Amino acid sequence: MEAIPDNAITRRRRNELRCALAVLVVLAILPLPISDVYTQNLIILTLFYAGLSQAWNILGGTCGQISLGHAFYFGVGAYTSTMLFTHLGIPPTLGMFAGGAMGGLMALLIGWPCFRLSGHYYVIATFVVGEIGSLLFLNWDWIGGASGLYIPFHGESWINLQFRTAKLPWHYLFLTFAAATWLVAWLIDGSRWGFAWRAVRDDVVAARSLGVSVFRSKMAAAVISGFFTGLGGALYGQFVGYIDPDSMMTGSLSVLISLPAVLGGVGTLWGPVVGAAILIPVRELSSTFLGGSGRGVDLMLYGAMIVLVALARPQGLVSLLALVRGGRNARTA
Amino acid sequence: MPALLEIDHLSKAFGGVAANVDISFDVEQGEILGLLGPNGAGKTSLFNSISGEVTPDEGEIRLDGRRISGLGPVACAEAGIARTFQVVRSFDSMTVLENVMVGAFSRHPGTHAAMRAATDVLTFCNLLERADRPAHALSPPEKRRLEVARALAIEPRIILLDEMLTGLTPTEAQEGVALVRKVQARGITILMVEHVMEVVLPLVSRAVVLDLGKVLTIGTPEEIVHDPEVIRAYLGEKYAPAA
Ligand SMILES: Nc1ncnc2c1ncn2[C@@H]1O[C@H](COP(=O)(O)OP(=O)(O)O)[C@@H](O)[C@H]1O
Numbered sequence A: 001m002e003a004i005p006d007n008a009i010t011r012r013r014r015n016e017l018r019c020a021l022a023v024l025v026v027l028a029i030l031p032l033p034i035s036d037v038y039t040q041n042l043i044i045l046t047l048f049y050a051g052l053s054q055a056w057n058i059l060g061g062t063c064g065q066i067s068l069g070h071a072f073y074f075g076v077g078a079y080t081s082t083m084l085f086t087h088l089g090i091p092p093t094l095g096m097f098a099g100g101a102m103g104g105l106m107a108l109l110i111g112w113p114c115f116r117l118s119g120h121y122y123v124i125a126t127f128v129v130g131e132i133g134s135l136l137f138l139n140w141d142w143i144g145g146a147s148g149l150y151i152p153f154h155g156e157s158w159i160n161l162q163f164r165t166a167k168l169p170w171h172y173l174f175l176t177f178a179a180a181t182w183l184v185a186w187l188i189d190g191s192r193w194g195f196a197w198r199a200v201r202d203d204v205v206a207a208r209s210l211g212v213s214v215f216r217s218k219m220a221a222a223v224i225s226g227f228f229t230g231l232g233g234a235l236y237g238q239f240v241g242y243i244d245p246d247s248m249m250t251g252s253l254s255v256l257i258s259l260p261a262v263l264g265g266v267g268t269l270w271g272p273v274v275g276a277a278i279l280i281p282v283r284e285l286s287s288t289f290l291g292g293s294g295r296g297v298d299l300m301l302y303g304a305m306i307v308l309v310a311l312a313r314p315q316g317l318v319s320l321l322a323l324v325r326g327g328r329n330a331r332t333a
Numbered sequence B: 001m002p003a004l005l006e007i008d009h010l011s012k013a014f015g016g017v018a019a020n021v022d023i024s025f026d027v028e029q030g031e032i033l034g035l036l037g038p039n040g041a042g043k044t045s046l047f048n049s050i051s052g053e054v055t056p057d058e059g060e061i062r063l064d065g066r067r068i069s070g071l072g073p074v075a076c077a078e079a080g081i082a083r084t085f086q087v088v089r090s091f092d093s094m095t096v097l098e099n100v101m102v103g104a105f106s107r108h109p110g111t112h113a114a115m116r117a118a119t120d121v122l123t124f125c126n127l128l129e130r131a132d133r134p135a136h137a138l139s140p141p142e143k144r145r146l147e148v149a150r151a152l153a154i155e156p157r158i159i160l161l162d163e164m165l166t167g168l169t170p171t172e173a174q175e176g177v178a179l180v181r182k183v184q185a186r187g188i189t190i191l192m193v194e195h196v197m198e199v200v201l202p203l204v205s206r207a208v209v210l211d212l213g214k215v216l217t218i219g220t221p222e223e224i225v226h227d228p229e230v231i232r233a234y235l236g237e238k239y240a241p242a243a
């Protein structure tokens, strides 16, 4: 075995891993002194969206294929796991992987036609296909149609991912989810795939002249992204105990999935994490103070945030960190 | 034994524009072949066909006797055809080393192996000290060299250079020429587009001159500069030697 090359890339990656470990330790300790249910839920949701948006980021950020149809993969994952649980008694700890597989499969089926489009056409296509998918689910009686499905409670259990009132299990479950998606993104980042996908995002013509298969790259990114989105949907279904197309599959959920990454920094490892840590608390606070009067308010809020970031920091908030670091390097250089 | 690259009666039109008309010539293993011609002569279009970016309407391109036309850019790259772009392209979110690694992965699937191979290529192209710069921060001549480095990283048998010396100062162009010679010394065959004759002719063993999509003439540098057709195409009617 030859030694690992010592260069800027390997050093950066080692640092990222160290950072992630530190963050993981802090987040593992964080809930222990907190007893307030509202705050507990807020942290749990933040972790959840950090993971979900990381999953989106694998396709939308690393590979540059901005999807606004991810709520469909999310919903399909939740329905798959729930149907397996209620009809066949398969525990969600297994069912969530089936949900992920279905999410990945849907991403493949939708990617097949949509990846032939580029730019805005691709974005619009994913949105439309996602909406059509949710309409199909709304009218599909076997899976509960518009009235949705309650997930029957079979008693406190890690196997079934059911906890009556305890919040700590959810905290660690979603922390694991966020950590797993981060780790997968980190692994991809350092691999042949990550390089190929970023090349596809930056310049398709140059990418394929170097032997990078553009279509295959997009499909691979879509499957992995869809898998973790579907898995997240299955977990979320267990968390809320009830799923319906309106809460699990709408276009506004698709936007919400993408938003932490967009705010924090598309295609960066920490973007989804930073973005979720800002967006989810703001969203919860606004719905507390403005009342749950309508979904319009949160959409307006997201819109305003996107416009703000797009105007002030198109590369996302984590680029502020790079700015600080860059400034320091410039001075020492 | 067939030539390394054979262009066999190739034609390509874009809408009504005939970019390449019935073009035939061979590129021999190890040589530097020049591809000359005024702007719009069809040089870049021909490169697009050879590199698989477009499919010719008629005719065939063979590498080592095997047809490669119509197989697409990925298959052409795998077969050993690399290219640079007249309008420089780079992966701007990546560093210089990462840009070259994208190419290196095609021969070295492991990250560390690709890293080592890309580092070697950067050393070869005199770009190693720029390895960790973002690609977009390079100077124009460095960007040209990055294009060559990225192309070399796929370990090609033949490399197509599209005006890599155009727009450079004489000193920079001399460095470019030196790099081309080094690439040839590695055993890589070169097909290079350049429309500054003084730069190209000393480098090449033979040159193909295109005009209005057709082959005007093929010959050694000596033959090219004395060809009345070439003089006419380049300098206009009044410079042509009286018949
Ligand atoms: N993709 C394309 N679509 C339409 N026309 C093209 C395309 N590529 C080249 N052409 C046309 O083909 C002709 C030859 O262009 P090109 O190959 O770029 O010439 P050169 O590289 O010799 O300057 C030009 O008239 C150009 O407009």
Ligand SMILES: [Mg+2]
Binding pocket: B043, B044, B045, B086
């Ligand atoms: Mg050209």
